[in-house]
Amino acid sequence: xxxxxxxxxxxxxxxxxxxxxxxxxxxxxxxxxxxxxxxxxxxxxxxxxxxxxxxxxxxxxxxxxxxxxxxxxxxxxxxxxxxxxxxxxxxxxxxxxxxxxxxxxxxxxxxxxxxxxxxxxxxxxxxxxxxxxxxxxxxxxxxxxxxxxxxxxxxxxxxxxxxxxxxxxxxxxxxxxxxxxxxxxxxxxxxxxxxxxxxxxxxxxxxxxxxxxxxxxxxxxxxxxxxxxxxxxxxxxxxxxxxxxxxxxxxxxxxxxxxxxxxxxxxxxxxxxxxxxxxxxxxx
Amino acid sequence: xxxxxxxxxxxxxxxxxxxxxxxxxxxxxxxxxxxxxxxxxxxxxxxxxxxxxxxxxxxxxxxxxxxxxxxxxxxxxxxxxxxxxxxxxxxxxxxxxxxxxxxxxxxxxxxxxxxxxxxxxxxxxxxxxxxxxxxxxxxxxxxxxxxxxxxxxxxxxxxxxxxxxxxxxxxxxxxxxxxxxxxxxxxxxxxxxxxxxxxxxxxxxxxxxxxxxxxxxxxxxxxxxxxxxxxxxxx
Amino acid sequence: xxxxxxxxxxxxxxxxxxxxxxxxxxxxxxxxxxxxxxxxxxxxxxxxxxxxxxxxxxxxxxxxxxxxxxxxxxxxxxxxxxxxxxxxxxxxxxxxxxxxxxxxxxxxxxxxxxxxxxxxxxxxxxxxxxxxxxxxxxxxxxxxxxxxxxxxxxxxxxxxxxxxxxxxxxxxxxxxxxxxxxxxxxxxxxxxxxxxxxxxxxxxxxxxxxxxxxxxxxxxxxxxxxxxxxxxxxxxxxxxxxxxxxxxxxxxxxxxx
Numbered sequence: 001x002x003x004x005x006x007x008x009x010x011x012x013x014x015x016x017x018x019x020x021x022x023x024x025x026x027x028x029x030x031x032x033x034x035x036x037x038x039x040x041x042x043x044x045x046x047x048x049x050x051x052x053x054x055x056x057x058x059x060x061x062x063x064x065x066x067x068x069x070x071x072x073x074x075x076x077x078x079x080x081x082x083x084x085x086x087x088x089x090x091x092x093x094x095x096x097x098x099x100x101x102x103x104x105x106x107x108x109x110x111x112x113x114x115x116x117x118x119x120x121x122x123x124x125x126x127x128x129x130x131x132x133x134x135x136x137x138x139x140x141x142x143x144x145x146x147x148x149x150x151x152x153x154x155x156x157x158x159x160x161x162x163x164x165x166x167x168x169x170x171x172x173x174x175x176x177x178x179x180x181x182x183x184x185x186x187x188x189x190x191x192x193x194x195x196x197x198x199x200x201x202x203x204x205x206x207x208x209x210x211x212x213x214x215x216x217x218x219x220x221x222x223x224x225x226x227x228x229x230x231x232x233x234x235x236x237x238x239x240x241x242x243x244x245x246x247x248x249x250x251x252x253x254x255x256x257x258x259x260x261x262x263x264x265x266x267x268x269x270x271x272x273x274x275x276x277x278x279x280x281x282x283x284x
Numbered sequence: 285x286x287x288x289x290x291x292x293x294x295x296x297x298x299x300x301x302x303x304x305x306x307x308x309x310x311x312x313x314x315x316x317x318x319x320x321x322x323x324x325x326x327x328x329x330x331x332x333x334x335x336x337x338x339x340x341x342x343x344x345x346x347x348x349x350x351x352x353x354x355x356x357x358x359x360x361x362x363x364x365x366x367x368x369x370x371x372x373x374x375x376x377x378x379x380x381x382x383x384x385x386x387x388x389x390x391x392x393x394x395x396x397x398x399x400x401x402x403x404x405x406x407x408x409x410x411x412x413x414x415x416x417x418x419x420x421x422x423x424x425x426x427x428x429x430x431x432x433x434x435x436x437x438x439x440x441x442x443x444x445x446x447x448x449x450x451x452x453x454x455x456x457x458x459x460x461x462x463x464x465x466x467x468x469x470x471x472x473x474x475x476x477x478x479x480x481x482x483x484x485x486x487x488x489x490x491x492x493x494x495x496x497x498x499x500x501x502x503x504x505x506x507x508x509x510x511x512x513x514x515x516x517x518x519x
Numbered sequence: 520x521x522x523x524x525x526x527x528x529x530x531x532x533x534x535x536x537x538x539x540x541x542x543x544x545x546x547x548x549x550x551x552x553x554x555x556x557x558x559x560x561x562x563x564x565x566x567x568x569x570x571x572x573x574x575x576x577x578x579x580x581x582x583x584x585x586x587x588x589x590x591x592x593x594x595x596x597x598x599x600x601x602x603x604x605x606x607x608x609x610x611x612x613x614x615x616x617x618x619x620x621x622x623x624x625x626x627x628x629x630x631x632x633x634x635x636x637x638x639x640x641x642x643x644x645x646x647x648x649x650x651x652x653x654x655x656x657x658x659x660x661x662x663x664x665x666x667x668x669x670x671x672x673x674x675x676x677x678x679x680x681x682x683x684x685x686x687x688x689x690x691x692x693x694x695x696x697x698x699x700x701x702x703x704x705x706x707x708x709x710x711x712x713x714x715x716x717x718x719x720x721x722x723x724x725x726x727x728x729x730x731x732x733x734x735x736x737x738x739x740x741x742x743x744x745x746x747x748x749x750x751x752x753x754x755x756x757x758x759x760x761x762x763x764x765x766x767x768x769x770x771x772x773x774x775x776x
Contacts, residue, residue: 135621148602152636156621159628159635162642163664228642301764302771343753345760368739368753369548389713389735390706 002085004092011058012090017041021059021214025205028216033178034146035129040212050083050108051209053125057087057106060121060205066094068102073110073251073268080108097271109172111193113250113272116202118219124187126208129215131175131185151183154226162231171236177224178217186223192235192251197223240265245276287355288457288488289318289341294350296336297512310336311347312512316490320456323479323489325503332509334492338459341490342381343371354378354457376404380458382450384465386434386442393431394420394445401453419448423474439466447475451482458482460491464498476501522584524549524690524722525570530579530594532562532569540566540746543579549689552716552723554737554754556730556769562746563726564694570724571611571692572601583608586689606636610683610721614695616675619682620667626653626678627663633686652681656711673704680712684719693725697732709735730773734758742766 004010011018017039024038043051061067067087071080075097083106084095096102099114106123116122132142135153145153154175161169168174174191178184186197187206197204197217204217217223227233241248243264250272252265267273296311310333318324326334339345341352343363352363356378361370375381389397399416403409420430423444429437434445443466451458460479464472479502483489493499499506523546530543540562547553555563568574570581572593581593585608593601605611613619620629630649631639639645650660656677658670667675676696683691696712697705713736716723727733733740733754740757742750742765750763761767 144598148599150602150606150636152632155635155640156624156628156632159631159642159645160624163625163627163646227640228645229640230643298760299762301767339759344756346752346756346762367546368751369546369551371753372551372738387734389710391710 002088002092002095005089008090010063010091011061012044012086013041013055013058017055018059021055024214025056025060025216028205028214029203029218031182032218032221033176033182033184033215035184035213035215037212038214040209043209044086045082047210048127049079050106050125052207052211052214053106053108053123053209054083054086054207055209056123056205056207056214057104058090060123061087061091061093061104063091063093065103066096066101068096068099068105068271069107070105070110070112070269070271071108072253073112074270076270098275099271109188109190110251110268111189111196113247113267113269114275116196116200118201120202122202122204124189124204124206126185126187126206126213127210128173129185129206129208129211129213131173131183146182149181151177151226154183155228158226158228158231162228168227168231168233174233175226177226179221180224182215183226184215184217190236190251191225191233194223194225194233195235199223238265242267242273242276245273245280247273247276286320287317287353288320289316289355289490290353290360291316291337291341292351292353294337294340294347294352295512296333296340296345296347309512311340312510314350314510316507318457318488318490320486320488321483322505323483323491323503324505324507325499326490326492326507326509327499328509328511332511334509335461337509338461338490338492342379342459343375344381376401378456380450380453380455382447382458382460382463384443384462386446389433390435391433394425394434394437395430397434397445398448398452401449405453416448416452419452420445422478423448424471440468440471443467444471444475447478451478454482454485454487456487458487458489458491460489460493462492462494465494472498521548522588523547523582524584525724526582527570528580528582530566530569530581531577532565532574533577534565538562538565538746539577540569540743543748545741545748545751547690547722547724549722550720551739552725552737554733554740555724555726555743556728556733556740557743558728558769561743563728563743565746566743567692567694567724567726571605571609572596583690606633607686608689610686610688610691612676612679612683612691612693612696614698616667616672616679619679620675622668623666625664625666626658626670629667629678629682630685633682637686648685649681652685653678655715656681657707671704672700673708676700676708677711680715684715684721687719688721690722690724693723695726695728697727697729705732712736730758730769742769 024036028036043054069080069084071077088095099112104121108125130142132153135157136142158168172190173185173188174194176184176186199220201219203219207214225233238252244266247267250267253268255264257264292315294311294314298308300306328334336345340347347364353360354363354374356374361374395416398419399412402412402415425444434442447463464475525547527543527545531541533539543566557563569576576594583591583593627649630652631645634645650663653660658674658677667678697708737754740754741748744765750766757766758770761770
């Protein structure tokens with residue numbers, strides 16, 4: 001366990017800011033999928049690197065928490081390593097790479113393959129919290145659309161996808177309807193992960209630092225991925241299995257291995273891949 | 285004898301605001317009653333107000349004084365005081381009007397123009413078009429023209445389209461403004477026959493007929509529109 | 520006796536500088552086309568926007584009868600209710616296509632949007648109906664996947680008509696729908712609109728500065744000057760026997776066709 005740096009308040013943010021964030025989170029949990037504005041603080045890393053997620057994590061992390069940070073499913077990428085080290089320094093809490101051991105998981109672009117359980121909290125880093133933004137530039141108008149639950153516009157986008165590509169080509173940040181009421185962005189996770197949001201036993205929190213919005217999906221909340229009756233929602237499938245662990249049901253990353261264009265498909269979730277391999281070695 | 289039109293004490297003065305409020309009195313205390321099956325020919329010198337009276341009966345011109353009773357749907361409707369929607373309704377079902385000139389609607393073919401009043405009467409499209417075709421044939425409009433917009437037709441052809449459109453629906457009152465003006469003798473005879481048929485089915489006709497032959501052939505009564513006094517002419 | 524679909528009493532929208540519309544009273548019946556004619560600044564577009572609830576009225580009443588025969592007082596209608604009516608009972612055709620269309624999505628998506636807003640979730644059916652409407656407005660179903668930005672001005676206005684009529688509204692507001700069109704293109708638009716209005720039996724309130732446009736489409740016309748209605752009547756009566764000095768001026772300035 002890393003020694004906490006005493007020069008900083010626990011979790012870096014001051015207590016008043018954390019209180020403001022928690023108040024926002026309580027509202028967000030009370031109104032699943034609704035975007036709550038908050039006073040986003042300057043953080044010691046630039047917007048776009050997860051400042052929203054970091055602020056949420058900082059406001060809810062406690063001394064007994066065990067933190068896991070992933071970026072695109074991996075624990076060992078720059079963003080994940082730096083955020084994990086940051087929190088180790090400013091809180092002194094234990095960190096882990098194992099999904100099952102973590103109480104708090106901050107993520108960029110993935111939900112772990114290992115099923116989450118009650119008591120766990122996911123914190124998502126969100127670049128654009130407004131799913132309607134690319135279709136409607138005005139914040140005043142999008143807030144009205146949410147208020148009146150007018151979501152025909154979102155289907156316009158899906159319609160365009162099918163018209164142009166023959167299927168819904170949106171493959172990440174695939175819009176969802178939370179609790180049958182609010183349209184929300186699941187953050188840029190692949191749509192492969194969307195079904196994991198539906199009635200998950202874990203609490204899902206979403207923070208957008210630059211856009212100054214947070215929202216939540218409480219445990220066991222219905223989360224529906226939008227679709228057409230004749231073009232139902234479907235997740236990505238691969239004709240391959242993971243080249244390292246042989247898993248056939250996880251989300252695969254494509255890796256180019258040489259200049260000749262040889263490719264390798266491996267699990268994007270590094271912890272899951274490792275666990276699968278350990279399991280196989282144990283059986284062998 | 286059922287009275288169909290009962291117009292009383294009509295007065296109409298045109299006020300031309302574009303010309304410094306120039307006042308042109310046209311009708312002054314004119315009364316006219318027409319019964320079902322009658323045909324009244326309006327006469328009088330040019331500018332006496334024949335056309336004005338006809339247009340007032342149709343609700344196209346507004347009068348300043350008097351009342352215009354029209355028997356519509358079994359009840360008297362005063363065209364002077366009726367709401368626009370009532371006038372529109374009366375025109376659809378009771379008042380037919382054949383003007384001198386066809387107001388062309390771009391791109392609509394002759395057959396459709398003639399069939400339109402029947403569609404408003406609730407006829408099926410097929411029935412209405414068949415009936416319209418019968419009228420065009422009777423009025424000697426060549427079949428190759430039926431689907432063309434009449435904008436390019438000759439004056440006589442346009443007038444015959446106009447007559448067909450104005451008379452095809454068996455309305456109980458027909459107002460006719462020089463219906464035979466630009467027709468040759470053969471077609472004039474057809475139109476006179478059509479008007480006689482309308483009288484026989486009990487329609488009340490009021491018309492302006494430019495030639496005496498037509499007037500004598502169809503009208504049973506002559507109404508001479510009195511000339512208005514030029515009392516208030518602006519200086 | 521049919522009841523009016525829309526009726527106003529003493530409607531005022533006052534911008535405070537003499538502009539706006541004042542003391543507007545009229546009734547609109549189902550299936551009727553009403554023209555509102557006047558020059559720029561006469562308050563006709565303000566009136567239209569106030570009727571449709573896009574602007575808040577300062578005084579007066581606007582009563583709307585929905586398809587179930589329920590009366591709604593539009594001047595004090597909650598926003599949610601107004602938007603519901605706007606989706607299901609009304610259409611709004613604007614002078615500039617870019618205000619009434621989504622220029623960056625296909626014609627098919629433009630037509631489908633209102634259907635999807637009303638809950639249609641079957642892509643195949645959406646496409647079929649959008650294609651039918653493109654045929655009806657003489658654009659052609661083969662242009663389903665083209666964006667409106669690739670269309671001519673006349674086609675864009677006809678696409679607006681399709682986008683609005685696809686959900687079978689009972690009342691369509693049109694604000695200078697032919698304002699930006701060439702005369703030759705205007706005729707086609709007007710004829711098409713006339714036919715669709717006739718076939719579908721919708722009521723239309725159409726603002727135009729051109730009495731010639733009113734002549735082709737509107738059975739009844741209001742003439743507006745300086746925010747007030749100076750004359751109202753059957754369109755042919757206003758054209759043939761205008762009473763008010765301003766109506767006479769307007770009629771005398773029509774080019775003879």
